[in-house]
Amino acid sequence: MKVLKFGGTSVGSAQRMKDVAKLITDGEQKIVVLSAMSGTTNTLVEISDYLYKKNPEGANEVINKLEAKYKQHIDELFSTEEYKQKTLEFVKSVFDYIRSFTKDIFTLFEEKVILAQGEIISTNMVTNYLCEQGVKAVLIPALEFMRTDKNSEPDLNYIREKLALQLEANPGQEIYITQGFICRNAYGEIDNLQRGGSDYTASLIGAAVNASEIQIWTDIDGMHDNDPRVVDKTSPVRQLHFEEAAELAYFGAKILHPTCVQPAKYANIPVRLLNTMEPSAPGTLISNETEKGKIKAVAAKDNITAIKIKSSRMLLAHGFLRKVFEIFESYQTPIDMVCTSEVGVSMSIDNTKHLNEIVNDLKKYGTVTVDHDMCIVCVVGDLEWENIGFEAKAIQAMRNIPVRMISFGGSNYNISFLIRESDKKTALQSLSDVLFNNK
Ligand SMILES: Nc1ncnc2c1ncn2[C@@H]1O[C@H](COP(=O)(O)OP(=O)(O)O)[C@@H](O)[C@H]1O
Ligand SMILES: N[C@@H](CC(=O)OP(=O)(O)O)C(=O)O
Numbered sequence: 001m002k003v004l005k006f007g008g009t010s011v012g013s014a015q016r017m018k019d020v021a022k023l024i025t026d027g028e029q030k031i032v033v034l035s036a037m038s039g040t041t042n043t044l045v046e047i048s049d050y051l052y053k054k055n056p057e058g059a060n061e062v063i064n065k066l067e068a069k070y071k072q073h074i075d076e077l078f079s080t081e082e083y084k085q086k087t088l089e090f091v092k093s094v095f096d097y098i099r100s101f102t103k104d105i106f107t108l109f110e111e112k113v114i115l116a117q118g119e120i121i122s123t124n125m126v127t128n129y130l131c132e133q134g135v136k137a138v139l140i141p142a143l144e145f146m147r148t149d150k151n152s153e154p155d156l157n158y159i160r161e162k163l164a165l166q167l168e169a170n171p172g173q174e175i176y177i178t179q180g181f182i183c184r185n186a187y188g189e190i191d192n193l194q195r196g197g198s199d200y201t202a203s204l205i206g207a208a209v210n211a212s213e214i215q216i217w218t219d220i221d222g223m224h225d226n227d228p229r230v231v232d233k234t235s236p237v238r239q240l241h242f243e244e245a246a247e248l249a250y251f252g253a254k255i256l257h258p259t260c261v262q263p264a265k266y267a268n269i270p271v272r273l274l275n276t277m278e279p280s281a282p283g284t285l286i287s288n289e290t291e292k293g294k295i296k297a298v299a300a301k302d303n304i305t306a307i308k309i310k311s312s313r314m315l316l317a318h319g320f321l322r323k324v325f326e327i328f329e330s331y332q333t334p335i336d337m338v339c340t341s342e343v344g345v346s347m348s349i350d351n352t353k354h355l356n357e358i359v360n361d362l363k364k365y366g367t368v369t370v371d372h373d374m375c376i377v378c379v380v381g382d383l384e385w386e387n388i389g390f391e392a393k394a395i396q397a398m399r400n401i402p403v404r405m406i407s408f409g410g411s412n413y414n415i416s417f418l419i420r421e422s423d424k425k426t427a428l429q430s431l432s433d434v435l436f437n438n439k
Helices: 014-024 040-052 056-077 081-103 108-115 117-132 156-169 198-208 242-250 258-266 320-330 355-362 390-397 421-435
Strands: 002-006 030-034 137-139 175-179 182-184 190-192 213-218 239-241 271-275 284-287 295-310 338-340 344-349 367-381 403-408 414-420
Touching: 002 198, 014 056, 014 117, 030 117, 030 198, 040 056, 040 081, 040 108, 040 117, 056 081, 056 117, 081 108, 081 117, 108 117, 108 190, 117 137, 117 175, 156 198, 175 198, 198 213, 198 258, 239 242, 242 258, 242 284, 242 295, 242 367, 258 271, 295 355, 295 390, 295 421, 320 344, 320 355, 338 403, 344 403, 355 367, 367 421, 390 414, 390 421, 414 421
Parallel strands: 002 030, 002 213, 030 175, 137 175, 213 271, 239 284
Antiparallel strands: 182 190, 271 284, 295 344, 295 367, 338 344, 367 414, 403 414
């Protein structure tokens, strides 16, 4: 069985939903994971922000506007009064539920319930549309099987078991629709897999049912060799190793959520990135195969802060790095890049919540400098150390850019540069020109 995920852009209007319905009705049995219509989750975040700030009038205004939009989508989607009314009633009940949160105290718990509603609406709309079209489709609610454990990690055994029960309870269906992104936590409360987490849902379901393939459908023909929003002339990459895809997703290639690669990789299930607007395009296949001696793509991650600690006492001192890393660990702040020399260590982080505390603690061991508004540019491909010439090419492309850190050798798949965010566009364009466009 295949698992197909359609992102917010792919179900972003009534017409798009109709296109998706056409695309998935080929007679083959499948599980279809849907995101909320594009923009909805952001609007639900906005509503929550009003409620945190104790502004129910502001929240209600946004709720009413969003509900009106949905009424319009439903009007365009359905051709029969029966299904139109049925869906309108459901959506009204969801918005009434959202409104009920404007009257009481508002905490993280209520926010998570509100954020879950986008996927609950979109899956109801598409399932009802498929049924209206006479397709054998059923909605299997993610909240019945998708669960995280006490460490907030997906509980794959539970997911496997409960999903199998849901499928068994609905035999003979062509299409099983479910919600991406949303789940329950170890205490049974409504939670989510973090923003963009619908890809993760698809990958977890793929691993749980041992799918033959996981397909991530979006609005572009696969992973491009650079960020198409920033760089001119990017091209789709046809094949990626799981590790290459993970590096690209982690370092900013928005098309794929970073957490999504792991479950597919462990279960060795190929992941295909496909384009809803151009279904016959080959897209990108992510698998265990490596294409030897090839640089595949470049990605960039913004909002990075660099921290350098210099210490003369570090000379020949063992245990110094442990002390430094322990400080980051105690503030639950992950480090992205690390470069060391005999007199100092530079590190980069993207979560600055505890930056002041970290810097104060580090000062016990040496002089600390901080650079804000930095960006990691990551070149990904077969970069095994014995392959020659690739590092030189990447560095040649960066010849006019001030580089704060370089990291190579941490994996066989990447070389990373830390630069100023303001130099990102020039750096990405230059890397594309040198690495892919032979300029
Ligand atoms: N390297 C890349 N390759 C392809 N798309 C990328 C890349 N980097 C950024 N993107 C952007 O990611 C977008 C698709 O991701 P996303 O917004 O998550 O889609 P969806 O709403 O379907 O989940 C594309 O439209 C594209 O602009
Ligand atoms: N709707 C959620 C989950 C998601 O993955 O959306 P998308 O597939 O559109 O990135 C979000 O906006 O975070």
